[in-house]
Amino acid sequence: MWQTSKADKLLIVDEDAVAGSDASAARTPGPLRLRGREFPPARALVMAIVNRTPDSFYQPGLTWDSDAAMDRVHAVVSDGADILDVGGVPAKPGPEVTVAEEIRRVVPFIERVRAAYPDLVISVDTWRHEPARAMCAAGADLINDTWAGWDGQLADVAAEFGAGIVCSHTGTLTPRTRPHRAAFDDVLADVLGRVLPLAERALKAGVEADRIVIDPAHDFGKNTWHSLEITRRLGELTATGWPVLVSASRKDFVGETLEAGVEDRLVGTLAVTAVGAWLGARVFRAHDVRETRQALDMVASIRGDRPPARALRALA
Amino acid sequence: MIAAAALCPGPPLLARELTGQAEILPDLRHACMVAVARLVAAAPDVIAVVGPADLTATWDPAGALDLTAYAPALGRPAAPGAARTTSDGERSALPLALGIGAALLDKAGWDGPRALWSVGGSAPQAECARIGGDLEAPAERIALLVMGDGSARRSVSAPGYLDERAEPFDAEVERAVRDGDLDALAALDPALAADLMVSGRPAWQVLAAALGGTGLRADVLYSDAPFGVGYLVAVFKMRDS
Numbered sequence: 001m002w003q004t005s006k007a008d009k010l011l012i013v014d015e016d017a018v019a020g021s022d023a024s025a026a027r028t029p030g031p032l033r034l035r036g037r038e039f040p041p042a043r044a045l046v047m048a049i050v051n052r053t054p055d056s057f058y059q060p061g062l063t064w065d066s067d068a069a070m071d072r073v074h075a076v077v078s079d080g081a082d083i084l085d086v087g088g089v090p091a092k093p094g095p096e097v098t099v100a101e102e103i104r105r106v107v108p109f110i111e112r113v114r115a116a117y118p119d120l121v122i123s124v125d126t127w128r129h130e131p132a133r134a135m136c137a138a139g140a141d142l143i144n145d146t147w148a149g150w151d152g153q154l155a156d157v158a159a160e161f162g163a164g165i166v167c168s169h170t171g172t173l174t175p176r177t178r179p180h181r182a183a184f185d186d187v188l189a190d191v192l193g194r195v196l197p198l199a200e201r202a203l204k205a206g207v208e209a210d211r212i213v214i215d216p217a218h219d220f221g222k223n224t225w226h227s228l229e230i231t232r233r234l235g236e237l238t239a240t241g242w243p244v245l246v247s248a249s250r251k252d253f254v255g256e257t258l259e260a261g262v263e264d265r266l267v268g269t270l271a272v273t274a275v276g277a278w279l280g281a282r283v284f285r286a287h288d289v290r291e292t293r294q295a296l297d298m299v300a301s302i303r304g305d306r307p308p309a310r311a312l313r314a315l316a
Numbered sequence: 317m318i319a320a321a322a323l324c325p326g327p328p329l330l331a332r333e334l335t336g337q338a339e340i341l342p343d344l345r346h347a348c349m350v351a352v353a354r355l356v357a358a359a360p361d362v363i364a365v366v367g368p369a370d371l372t373a374t375w376d377p378a379g380a381l382d383l384t385a386y387a388p389a390l391g392r393p394a395a396p397g398a399a400r401t402t403s404d405g406e407r408s409a410l411p412l413a414l415g416i417g418a419a420l421l422d423k424a425g426w427d428g429p430r431a432l433w434s435v436g437g438s439a440p441q442a443e444c445a446r447i448g449g450d451l452e453a454p455a456e457r458i459a460l461l462v463m464g465d466g467s468a469r470r471s472v473s474a475p476g477y478l479d480e481r482a483e484p485f486d487a488e489v490e491r492a493v494r495d496g497d498l499d500a501l502a503a504l505d506p507a508l509a510a511d512l513m514v515s516g517r518p519a520w521q522v523l524a525a526a527l528g529g530t531g532l533r534a535d536v537l538y539s540d541a542p543f544g545v546g547y548l549v550a551v552f553k554m555r556d557s
Contacts, residue, residue: 179473180475187388223387
């Protein structure tokens with residue numbers, strides 16, 4: 001039986017271990033550098049989801065076929081995606097996907113995308129170092145480690161290839177398991193107590209600081225109340241100076257909050273996106289790229305970071 | 317002596333505040349209230365709540381579940397300057413199963429003496445039997461509220477995904493409770509129970525020891541796994557009540 005609070009209290013000791021280190025002191029936000037491109041802090045990025053799976057939770061099997069997946073890449077690039085996030089294993093429990101199968105699903109596809117888009121930033125959603133190495137060799141630029149450093153060698157792979165890494169929070173979950181009665185004294189403290197040491201570990205492994213991203217991981221190891229709390233308090237994460245990734249697209253906490261099925265969660269997702277952008281998050285993992293881009297542009301203009309596309313009203 | 321005994325599950329969703337605007341599983345909630353009402357009706361000297369937790373321990377009888385561990389927003393002021401929304405701010409925090417049990421007693425209006433005992437989730441049967449014996453010993457009339465859940469691996473959408481052994485395991489527990497087959501409860505395999513994410517096993521083994529060889533049978537008021545976790549509500553029929 002998984003009793004979160006006790007385990008969390010034990011592990012949160014890590015926070016003290018890194019006190020005063022590079023990772024725990026607030027950093028001055030700088031550009032994110034991936035594939036030789038530089039993304040300044042004021043420019044929020046859209047990370048488009050492309051699942052190479054038959055059984056992901058939203059539109060399962062949509063891009064299982066390689067040609068369909070390529071069509072999706074063309075579409076999301078045209079819609080304004082800054083980063084692709086390619087995954088070969090669904091987060092939910094289900095039939096085992098072996099390392100070899102994950103490589104088979106993802107690596108040839110990355111090669112195909114890389115050939116078509118030499119400058120596009122490609123992220124890979126994986127938690128095991130063997131597939132990650134093959135994916136980086138095929139041209140991936142960012143390892144999106146959704147399972148919170150379960151495999152300690154992922155950071156070594158990122159360093160080896162000059163790639164970036166996403167340091168996420170899943171409580172104490174094993175990959176591909178569901179949270180059961182998750183409880184925290186303070187969910188935000190728990191997130192900080194885990195992702196900052198992971199960022200530190202990545203730095204020590206040799207990943208460059210401007211390629212490290214942190215992610216509170218909505219829904220992972222959390223109930224709906226917890227995901228709402230990390231959304232409300234996202235400013236405490238962005239205050240660390242590390243670029244923050246928000247991955248909330250059509251997730252269960254949106255569905256439970258609005259009593260909406262996966263097909264009906266876009267508006268709720270965009271609300272999370274707008275709040276996250278306002279609080280300074282910099283990367284938004286999304287199914288709906290055009291809508292997300294539009295919401296982010298609107299928030300950027302409200303913040304004063306982006307002039308309106310065409311301002312004419314009452315100016316003639 | 318044991319004057320009455322009931323089994324209830326202890327999922328967070330039984331705390332009405334945690335499920336938001338919707339009341340989830342009103343049937344389950346009702347069954348639990350019926351079970352606890354029967355304990356109260358037995359007019360015991362004390363109601364002892366026994367439930368699984370990380371460690372075997374006794375707890376502050378005035379304690380309550382800390383809802384904010386599950387729903388941080390419930391600890392926030394409703395409006396700037398407003399008082400905390402929870403009225404339990406001064407009560408010490410209980411582990412989940414005991415907190416849900418205490419809330420059931422609160423809701424049933426039980427303001428008599430209560431005792432709260434947790435039993436470690438990995439406690440071997442012998443330890444459970446010793447605790448059960450300690451409960452049974454005093455001369456007072458004790459009502460037992462035994463908290464614990466069946467397998468959390470009852471379906472593919474269950475917290476622990478599907479394990480084919482889960483349903484037979486829960487069915488055997490239900491049968492043993494219904495038939496008063498306390499030996500069968502005492503013989504539950506802790507390792508298998510842990511594999512199947514069955515939280516109730518140690519508490520049920522405490523119950524088996526406390527009721528001794530009475531041969532009492534139980535009414536099963538609820539037995540289902542609507543969200544992939546086995547919930548069992550039952551009340552033992554005592555001979556003198």
